Amino acid sequence: xxxxxxxxxxxxxxxxxxxxxxxxxxxxxxxxxxxxxxxxxxxxxxxxxxxxxxxxxxxxxxxxxxxxxxxxxxxxxxxxxxxxxxxxxxxxxxxxxxxxxxxxxxxxxxxxxxxxxxxxxxxxxxxxxxxxxxxxxxxxxxxxxxxxxxxxxxxxxxxxxxxxxxxxxxxxxxxxxxxxxxxxxxxxxxxxxxxxxxxxxxxxxxxxxxxxxxxxxxxxxxxxxxxxxxxxxxxxxxxxxxxxxxxxxxxxxxxxxxxxxxxxxxxxxxxxxxxx
Ligand SMILES: Cc1cc2nc3c(=O)[nH]c(=O)nc-3n(C[C@H](O)[C@H](O)[C@H](O)COP(=O)(O)O)c2cc1C
Numbered sequence: 001x002x003x004x005x006x007x008x009x010x011x012x013x014x015x016x017x018x019x020x021x022x023x024x025x026x027x028x029x030x031x032x033x034x035x036x037x038x039x040x041x042x043x044x045x046x047x048x049x050x051x052x053x054x055x056x057x058x059x060x061x062x063x064x065x066x067x068x069x070x071x072x073x074x075x076x077x078x079x080x081x082x083x084x085x086x087x088x089x090x091x092x093x094x095x096x097x098x099x100x101x102x103x104x105x106x107x108x109x110x111x112x113x114x115x116x117x118x119x120x121x122x123x124x125x126x127x128x129x130x131x132x133x134x135x136x137x138x139x140x141x142x143x144x145x146x147x148x149x150x151x152x153x154x155x156x157x158x159x160x161x162x163x164x165x166x167x168x169x170x171x172x173x174x175x176x177x178x179x180x181x182x183x184x185x186x187x188x189x190x191x192x193x194x195x196x197x198x199x200x201x202x203x204x205x206x207x208x209x210x211x212x213x214x215x216x217x218x219x220x221x222x223x224x225x226x227x228x229x230x231x232x233x234x235x236x237x238x239x240x241x242x243x244x245x246x247x248x249x250x251x252x253x254x255x256x257x258x259x260x261x262x263x264x265x266x267x268x269x270x271x272x273x274x275x276x
Contacts, residue, residue, distance in 0.1 A: 001035055006042055016047050027096070029054040031065045033080040040088055049090065053081070055097040056125050058132040063101075069129025073101035075109040082117045094120040096156075101129040104141045111148060121152040123179050143172070152176035159183045165194055185240035188212055202274035205244070210270055213237055227259035234262070245269060 012018065014026045026043045028051055030036035036053070043051055055078070057068025064070075071077050085093050095114060100106025106128075114122065126142035127135065137157040146153060155168055156179040168178055184190050189208050193199050200208075213234070220233045235254060242250040249272060252265035 001030070001039065004038075006039070011042065011046065014043070014046055014048070024048075025050050025052050025094070027052040027054050029057055029062055029067045030081070031067045032077065033084040036081050036084055037088075040091060044091065050092050050094075050120070052094045052096055052123075055095055056123075056129075058098070058127075058129045063129060069098045069101050071101075072098060072106050072110055072129065075113060078110050079113050082113050085117050092120055093117070094122065096123040096125070098125050099128050099138060099141050099145070104128055104138050107141075107145055108148075111145070115150050119151045121154055121176055122149060123154040123156050124149075125156045127157065146172050146174070154179050156181065160186065162190070162193055162199055182240055186243060187241075202244075206269070206272065209241075210266070213266070231256070231259060231262055246272065 014024065026046075026048055028036065028039040028043065030039055030053070040051060054068055055071050057063070059068065062068040062070070066074070066077065071081075085091075097107070097110070100110075104126075107124075124142065124145055126138045126145070127133070142155065153175055154177040155172065155175055159165060159168065159178060159180045160183040164183070165178060168175065180190065187193075187205070189200060189205050192208070216237055217230070217234050220230045224230045224233065235256075238245065238250060238253045245253075249265060249269045252268060253262065256262040256265050
């Protein structure tokens with residue numbers, strides 16, 4: 001929320017007609033129970049009955065307003081919101097959180113409050129808020145949370161490979177799921193590789209990623225008028241993928257100043273072989 005209202009753009013983004021065929025769960029970030037309530041009303045008006053509460057965001061713009069992971073330092077605040085959730089029996093909630101704001105055991109005060117409300121699941125990122133994304137994930141603390149948590153639990157943090165996924169499954173077999181962020185941006189076929197039970201060849205990955213890119217490009221070309229707007233939207237597709245697509249083609253994609261040069265770089269990638 002900004003100055004008591006939600007940006008029109010954010011509401012338009014979640015409208016059901018813009019998300020057909022997508023199992024979307026809108027997420028909110030709130031600084032107190034009143035803001036939480038207002039956001040729930042707005043989302044409910046657009047037709048959703050399911051909301052995820054963000055208690056994990058480490059961005060200073062949010063945490064300085066007690067939102068996101070900063071909320072974990074105040075069990076009173078979490079309790080206020082939990083009490084408000086109880087009054088909203090028309091909505092189903094889940095929570096995304098970290099171990100704490102400053103200390104990695106702050107969750108011990110928060111989890112009993114969360115046990116007292118019906119949640120679809122908790123997604124836990126085992127860092128503290130002030131760490132942002134620095135340092136290692138704290139697996140020891142994650143496992144303590146895993147043992148203590150009665151709600152369905154989803155792990156999130158630093159999953160990059162099929163081996164990482166296999167290790168999590170082996171070490172925490174009761175997990176409800178594993179959420180991947182940057183790892184999936186770095187290798188967009190990682191979840192497909194997982195589903196098929198094996199890593200794909202470089203060429204199969206390249207061809208699949210190119211098909212994904214083409215769909216995204218086509219969507220952007222229909223939506224945006226100028227080439228420069230389209231470029232602004234499609235270039236970030238490659239942003240995390242430098243490690244496997246190769247430095248040279250990555251540079252050509254990201255540095256292309258015109259649509260023509262960009263498409264030449266896409267073509268260069270489509271003709272590339274792994275060893276080049
Ligand atoms: C640029 C950026 C934006 C993010 N925005 C959100 C967000 O809006 N909501 C959320 O729950 N997490 C958000 N996250 C956090 C991710 O969901 C995830 O917890 C984080 O990237 C760690 O997981 P990973 O190591 O798999 O990337 C964001 C992360 C990044 C890097």
